[in-house]
Structure formats: structure tokens, C-alpha cells
Amino acid sequence: MKYATIEAQATDQADIAVLCAALERMHDDSPTRAMMQMLITGLANGSDLTLLEQERELSPNEAARFLQMSRPHLLTFVKSGALVSHAVGSHQRIKLADLLDFARRRDRASKAVTEALHERPATTVDPDALNALDQL
Numbered sequence: 001m002k003y004a005t006i007e008a009q010a011t012d013q014a015d016i017a018v019l020c021a022a023l024e025r026m027h028d029d030s031p032t033r034a035m036m037q038m039l040i041t042g043l044a045n046g047s048d049l050t051l052l053e054q055e056r057e058l059s060p061n062e063a064a065r066f067l068q069m070s071r072p073h074l075l076t077f078v079k080s081g082a083l084v085s086h087a088v089g090s091h092q093r094i095k096l097a098d099l100l101d102f103a104r105r106r107d108r109a110s111k112a113v114t115e116a117l118h119e120r121p122a123t124t125v126d127p128d129a130l131n132a133l134d135q136l
Helices: 013-024 031-044 060-067 071-080 096-119 127-135
Strands: 003-006 049-052 086-088 091-095
Touching: 013 031, 031 049, 060 071, 060 091, 060 096, 091 096
Parallel strands: none
Antiparallel strands: 003 049, 086 091
């Protein structure tokens, strides 16, 4: 299996307790401990979680669902070169690592735009200037 989904609602509290006990026995700097902590926190917060292998390749439909966008919108990023893909026969495939990189870059760009918009001083519009534009 290339991925596994855990539904928070279907997770038994006893299973979470077992995970917590295992977590306590792990070294603080263990990457496995960090992953387990994320798993426990997500389930405790009621979030469904999906664990994917980094080498997994996704179809455009799967990648679009992952990013919560339409397939045609995702393909615009593929065609522009912003999202790397490759052909397998007549089908496009996107490596999960490339998809995650794209998502991080997109998220950083979105945050930068939001911050820039919030840092801009508010401007007032002169009603006479708007009237002059209407007359053009």
C-alpha cells in the first residue's frame, strides 16, 4: 500500500493511549517520535490523517484532490512549469515530493501577498477623481 488513511472517528481511545505510551519510550530527537506526536495530536483533535510514501506518484486527479483544487486548475500549473510532472505512457504523474514542494511554495507566496496587502497603508479615493474618470 502506498498510503494509509486513519479516520479520527474510528480510532479507539485505547489505541491513542498505546501510541502515547510508545511515544514516551522514544528519544526526544527521533524523527519517528515527531511523526508519532503529529499522529496523536491530529487524532486527538478529531482530524482524519493520511500517511503517504514520499516516492508515491499521483495522477492529476489525486494531486488536485490533495491540493483541494480542480484538475483543470492544477494542469495550468503543470503546463506553466510551476508544478513538475512526467509522462508515464500517455498519462501524467506527479511525484508527491514535487507536489509538497509546490504546495509549500504556493503557501509561502500566498502568505507574502497577504502580508504585503496588510502592510500597505490605506488609501482614500478622491470622489472628484472618480467622477472625472467616469466622464472619460
